[in-house]
Amino acid sequence: MAKLELQNLTKAYSQKIVPVKDLSLSVEDGEFLTLVGPSGCGKSTILRMIAGLDQPTEGRVLIGGKDVNPLAPGDRNIAMVFQSYALYPHMSVQQNIASGLKLRNLATGDIQKRVQDASRVLGLDPLLDRRPAKLSGGQRQRVALARALVRNPDVFLLDEPLSNLDALLREQVRADLKQIFEDQQSPVVYVTHDQTEAMTLSSKVAVLSDGYLQQLGSPNEIYKTPANRFVASFIGSPQMNIIPLERVNNAVLLGDSKVDLPTNLPAKSSVIMGIRPEHLRLPREGDHQIVQGNVFLVENLGMSDLISLRVHGDDNLTLRALLPSDATWSRENLKLALPPESIHWFDTETEARLN
Amino acid sequence: MTTVTKPTAPTPSSTSDSSIPWKRILLWLAIAFTVIFSLAPVLWQVLTSIKTNAAITADPTVYFPGLDQLTARHYIDLFRENQFQIYIINSALVSVISTILCLALGSPAAYALARLRIPGEQLVLGAVLVVTLFPYILLFLGLLEIVRALGLANNYLALIVPYTAINLPLTILVMRSFFQQLPKDLEDSAKVDGYNTLQMLWQIVLPMTLPALVTTGILAFIFAWNEFLFALTFMTRESMKTIPVAAAQLGGTTLFEVPYGPLAASTVVGTLPLVLLVLFFQRRIVQGLTAGSVKG
Ligand SMILES: Nc1ncnc2c1ncn2[C@@H]1O[C@H](COP(=O)(O)OP(=O)(O)O)[C@@H](O)[C@H]1O
Ligand SMILES: [Mg+2]
Numbered sequence: 001m002a003k004l005e006l007q008n009l010t011k012a013y014s015q016k017i018v019p020v021k022d023l024s025l026s027v028e029d030g031e032f033l034t035l036v037g038p039s040g041c042g043k044s045t046i047l048r049m050i051a052g053l054d055q056p057t058e059g060r061v062l063i064g065g066k067d068v069n070p071l072a073p074g075d076r077n078i079a080m081v082f083q084s085y086a087l088y089p090h091m092s093v094q095q096n097i098a099s100g101l102k103l104r105n106l107a108t109g110d111i112q113k114r115v116q117d118a119s120r121v122l123g124l125d126p127l128l129d130r131r132p133a134k135l136s137g138g139q140r141q142r143v144a145l146a147r148a149l150v151r152n153p154d155v156f157l158l159d160e161p162l163s164n165l166d167a168l169l170r171e172q173v174r175a176d177l178k179q180i181f182e183d184q185q186s187p188v189v190y191v192t193h194d195q196t197e198a199m200t201l202s203s204k205v206a207v208l209s210d211g212y213l214q215q216l217g218s219p220n221e222i223y224k225t226p227a228n229r230f231v232a233s234f235i236g237s238p239q240m241n242i243i244p245l246e247r248v249n250n251a252v253l254l255g256d257s258k259v260d261l262p263t264n265l266p267a268k269s270s271v272i273m274g275i276r277p278e279h280l281r282l283p284r285e286g287d288h289q290i291v292q293g294n295v296f297l298v299e300n301l302g303m304s305d306l307i308s309l310r311v312h313g314d315d316n317l318t319l320r321a322l323l324p325s326d327a328t329w330s331r332e333n334l335k336l337a338l339p340p341e342s343i344h345w346f347d348t349e350t351e352a353r354l355n
Numbered sequence: 356m357t358t359v360t361k362p363t364a365p366t367p368s369s370t371s372d373s374s375i376p377w378k379r380i381l382l383w384l385a386i387a388f389t390v391i392f393s394l395a396p397v398l399w400q401v402l403t404s405i406k407t408n409a410a411i412t413a414d415p416t417v418y419f420p421g422l423d424q425l426t427a428r429h430y431i432d433l434f435r436e437n438q439f440q441i442y443i444i445n446s447a448l449v450s451v452i453s454t455i456l457c458l459a460l461g462s463p464a465a466y467a468l469a470r471l472r473i474p475g476e477q478l479v480l481g482a483v484l485v486v487t488l489f490p491y492i493l494l495f496l497g498l499l500e501i502v503r504a505l506g507l508a509n510n511y512l513a514l515i516v517p518y519t520a521i522n523l524p525l526t527i528l529v530m531r532s533f534f535q536q537l538p539k540d541l542e543d544s545a546k547v548d549g550y551n552t553l554q555m556l557w558q559i560v561l562p563m564t565l566p567a568l569v570t571t572g573i574l575a576f577i578f579a580w581n582e583f584l585f586a587l588t589f590m591t592r593e594s595m596k597t598i599p600v601a602a603a604q605l606g607g608t609t610l611f612e613v614p615y616g617p618l619a620a621s622t623v624v625g626t627l628p629l630v631l632l633v634l635f636f637q638r639r640i641v642q643g644l645t646a647g648s649v650k651g
Contacts, residue, residue, distance in 0.1 A: 074550065089563060
């Protein structure tokens with residue numbers, strides 16, 4: 001149990017390959033921080049620097065206020081779950097789970113009790129004598145988790161622990177993970193490229209791209225007020241509609257329809273508009289910002305239909321909207337309302353949020 | 356994966372309407388031919404080694420000796436008169452020590468070449484590869500001078516050192532490619548768990564490396580066990596000779612007699628340890644011990 005701090009962390013493999021650039025953040029006790037970003041954006045590198053498997057080029061890692069840069073991975077009291085699980089193939093499940101404890105010279109009784117507790121929580125009791133080769137993917141994953149849990153570490157690190165599971169199992173284990181780590185006091189740093197995992201598990205999300213921290217906030221903040229165009233398009237599924245538009249006085253033209261800009265925007269000739277498909281809806285009384293177009297694609301997602309609309313007045317302009325599957329609407333001249341409070345505005349050059 | 360023969364319906368495309376399984380018959384014929392072709396010389400040696408001298412030289416050739424044509428004489432002579440146990444011990448000593456040295460020196464080198472970022476790594480690898488291409492006979496001439504200069508003749512070291520050196524490049528190359536395909540996550544995981552480097556190598560890496568160690572070890576052992584030229588030249592004292600040399604120098608009772616029986620017996624005695632070794636370690640060689648450590 002200890003606060004984890006990263007101060008101005010930079011990692012450069014060479015002049016050109018700099019996967020982590022000047023990253024500063026902190027994770028308090030009981031917090032669950034998720035690092036999310038596209039593949040190759042430096043997430044694993046950050047985790048490896050926290051673990052001590054890689055040395056940062058610049059900056060410091062502090063655990064409980066103590067600079068751990070000079071410490072070897074084994075002396076930092078952290079536990080890490082690898083994407084490949086990294087179970088020792090020549091040891092039984094029991095030995096795998098206990099390996100880290102044995103090295104710390106704990107009493108045998110204590111080790112046994114901890115292994116039993118973890119094995120009960122994760123349902124591994126019938127598997128304790130098996131070798132990893134004789135386990136399914138989901139079972140291996142749970143063994144790797146148990147090996148981390150028994151350690152009682154100061155910090156938990158998890159690198160894409162669900163990405164090797166099939167979709168159904170992933171959802172189940174995700175829920176289990178959430179429960180298990182809610183009972184833990186230590187800070188958790190979780191790496192994923194899957195934004196659903198990031199949104200459902202975390203108390204705090206760090207969106208990374210290109211080695212830079214794009215936004216740090218609660219899942220709700222990230223979703224409701226994305227800090228820039230990248231975060232807006234990366235978080236949320238289906239993806240947000242992002243449309244660069246020319247400005248006409250205090251409004252923009254979306255095909256034939258006019259959309260008013262908020263009053264506090266800086267005076268520039270163009271602007272980027274963003275609206276999530278789930279926020280476009282069939283017009284109700286009182287809606288005054290309406291866009292009209294022809295539907296050219298309907299994708300049935302079960303609970304709702306994802307429709308793609310070609311906007312009247314501009315053939316290159318398409319919008320995607322999520323409509324409840326029980327709603328009735330026509331494919332020709334469909335009208336959709338753009339609620340002003342759900343529209344995001346971004347700067348064309350800096351791509352930063354404006355409203 | 357186990358092979359499963361699926362009950363397939365007869366396909367209309369099959370050319371013959373008869374039910375003779377030509378493919379299977381051909382397959383078994385090919386297998387039988389291969390087995391006989393490779394084992395015939397060995398079986399012939401075994402047969403010769405247990406036939407009486409009269410039966411060996413008899414014309415026509417005796418393929419299936421009767422009870423009165425069988426004898427253990429050749430084997431008994433081998434140990435009574437020729438003191439073959441000394442040569443076996445010499446061979447075993449030289450082969451075992453050079454194999455162990457080879458693995459003990461080669462594996463750490465291979466691990467370093469596979470895992471560390473060493474400046475000039477490609478150069479080192481190139482050099483190692485070139486050594487394997489070096490003609491054996493040229494090495495021999497140089498070594499002869501060295502052995503003479505150091506006074507190492509009739510010393511086990513004169514064989515152990517060259518055998519180790521000759522096998523080292525192959526060991527390094529094979530072990531390096533094995534280490535490269537070992538998942539690095541396992542070593543990282545061990546570090547996070549708190550293993551120090553030595554413990555990690557000994558308790559995590561070594562057990563996973565056993566199959567590769569056994570395979571390369573057996574290759575090195577077979578080379579050392581069978582080597583003739585160095586052994587012939589560097590070991591002149593009777594009590595220091597190895598099996599191949601001793602077998603070649605077996606004499607008949609008269610100068611003009613070729614001692615077929617004792618020769619065959621010595622061949623069998625010399626081959627048996629290798630056969631046992633391979634049979635014993637076969638499971639280890641085949642077994643993929645790393646299976647299941649990471650997602651597979
Ligand atoms: N040992 C290394 N040497 C050179 N480049 C590396 C090394 N490890 C990672 N990289 C590079 O750093 C970048 C980030 O990698 P990584 O942190 O693994 O990304 P991810 O976000 O997918 O986990 C990638 O472009 C990768 O090629
Ligand atoms: Mg990664």
